[in-house]
Amino acid sequence: MKIIFMGTPDFAVPTLEMLNEKHEVLAVFTQPDRPKGRGQKLQMSPVKETALKYDIPVYQPAKLKGDKESLQIIKDISPDAIVVVAFGQILPKDILDIPKYGCINVHASLLPELRGAAPINWAIIRGYKYTGITTMKMDVGLDTGDMLLKETVEIGENETAGELHDRLMGIGAELLIKTLEMLENNMIVPEKQDDSKSSYAPMLNKELGHIDWNNDSYNVYNLIRGVIPWPGAYFFYDDKMIKIWEAIKIEDICDIPGKILDVNQEGIKIACKKGAIIIKELQEIGGKRMDVLSYINGHEIEKGKIVK
Structure with a gap:
């Protein structure tokens, strides 16, 4: 498949690397470089570093909504799918409608539970025994799109959010590859989320x-x-x-x-x-x-x- 990848932190890197092996990643969108550390030097996102390593073109719009230049780039590429992993922006409808197979998101919870920015942390804080990965077809809401595949994992009794993060990012990459393969072969029936069972995992402070x-x-x-x-x-x-x-x-x-x-x-x-x-x-x-x-x-x- 022709793929555009959108992601930012470490969690997204294994998915980008696996996509680059199995498919044709034609562009990467990630958040702009941010000042970090005591010297406040601009620092690239982990996804940008990975994309440059593989010579994949990188775009860093501050906001996709209303960005005509980014919209035109995506239209010109005409991807089969846009894969989104912890990108940090909600995609507008004019972008969601472009790919043949839609915009596919890898989310680190068993949706509709723990929608939002920090599902790994809140699964542990709230004492969940199980969590996992859900791939879904994105819509204009926050993690509200139709679910595609799920994989459940047990949370260790003493496991930290950092340890669970590192386990889930590999599982997410593999589930995404499986999702694309099954979509291409018309083997997935998307499942609507039950909003009455939803919960929210807000950003940490x-x-x-x-x-x-x-x-x-x-x-x-x-x-x-x-x-x-x-x-x-x-x-x-x-x-x-x-x-x-x-x-x-x-x-x-x-x-x-x-x-x-x-x-x-x-x-x-x-x-x-x-x-x-x-x-x-x-x-x-x-x-x-x-x-x-x-x-x-x-x-x-x-x-x-x-x-x-």
């Missing part, structure tokens, strides 16, 4: 990671896992912000929420409304990521103190 110790340990632990690597779960000890990289939960404790119950080489134990969290790896903002033994050797953590 830094404030989301602030731990509320008045939750039980199960929910706090899910939050910690669900926001690794970004934005990270954190709390305040005095005025110091401390980010948690690794922890375990225990459920048979009842004490004042936020109280430091114990500090030793096994971890920093903090009470929740029900149960407790034992922190194994942490990072003071502005400092290095450390295992708990290294941290308490250089920092005083007072047992009995209440953290915020």
